[in-house]
Amino acid sequence: MVVEELAAYLSAQGLGVLGTDMWLHVSPNEPDEQMTIIEYAGDEPEFTQNDRGVDTENPRVQIAVRSEQPEVARLRAEQVYQALMKIRNELLNGTRILWCRPIDVPALAGRDDSGRFLVTCNFNVKKELTNVS
Numbered sequence: 001m002v003v004e005e006l007a008a009y010l011s012a013q014g015l016g017v018l019g020t021d022m023w024l025h026v027s028p029n030e031p032d033e034q035m036t037i038i039e040y041a042g043d044e045p046e047f048t049q050n051d052r053g054v055d056t057e058n059p060r061v062q063i064a065v066r067s068e069q070p071e072v073a074r075l076r077a078e079q080v081y082q083a084l085m086k087i088r089n090e091l092l093n094g095t096r097i098l099w100c101r102p103i104d105v106p107a108l109a110g111r112d113d114s115g116r117f118l119v120t121c122n123f124n125v126k127k128e129l130t131n132v133s
Contacts, residue, residue, distance in 0.1 A: 002059045002125050003037045005092035006084065006100070010035075013083045015076070027066065032116055035076065038062045042124060056098065057129060062122045070108060070117040077106035077119040084123055096128040 003024045007016070016022030016035050027036040043058040063080050067073035087100040103122040111117055 001039065001130070002061060002095075002097075002127060003039050005095050005097055005127070006037055006061060006125075008093050009087065009090065009097075010037075010080060010083060015080055015083060027064065027112075029114070032114075033067050033072065033076075035066070035080065036064045038064065045129075055129065057127055059125050059127070060103070060122060061125060062120055064109070064118055064120045065106075066112060066116050066118050068116050070119070073117045073119040074106060074108070077121055081106050081121050095130050098126040098128070100125050 007018050007022055007024060010016050010022065011018060018024070021031060021034045023034060023036045025036070025038055027034065038061060040060050040062065042060040045058065046056045048055040063077060065073045065077040065080065067076070081102060084100045085102060087097050090097050101124045103124055106119050106121040109118045109120045
């Protein structure tokens with residue numbers, strides 16, 4: 001899954017620790033300071049000429065950073081935004097990520113039910129088909 005590959009990349013960049021302050025798909029209530037990587041529908045997969053199988057996939061991901069202080073959430077989202085834009089032809093967790101392009105810039109999305117600030121940004125990702133055998 002693309003979220004796992006991106007989590008591994010961000011962890012290697014020192015921007016989060018999976019299960020501590022970085023989560024996949026869902027945001028637990030604690031800790032207050034955290035990031036969630038969420039995959040959602042992207043563009044259709046691509047085929048290469050007469051191949052019968054998919055060559056590349058194009059999922060989208062949202063990065064949601066939460067903090068009690070808006071400037072802390074924005075700074076971390078900005079760091080993640082800049083790190084993900086640098087991905088070019090990287091082999092991550094056995095999957096080749098060709099690129100990760102921002103759809104938008106980090107922006108305040110509001111507050112959660114506990115009043116913590118949420119800053120989000122979204123990306124188009126182009127990746128080779130993940131081997132599931």
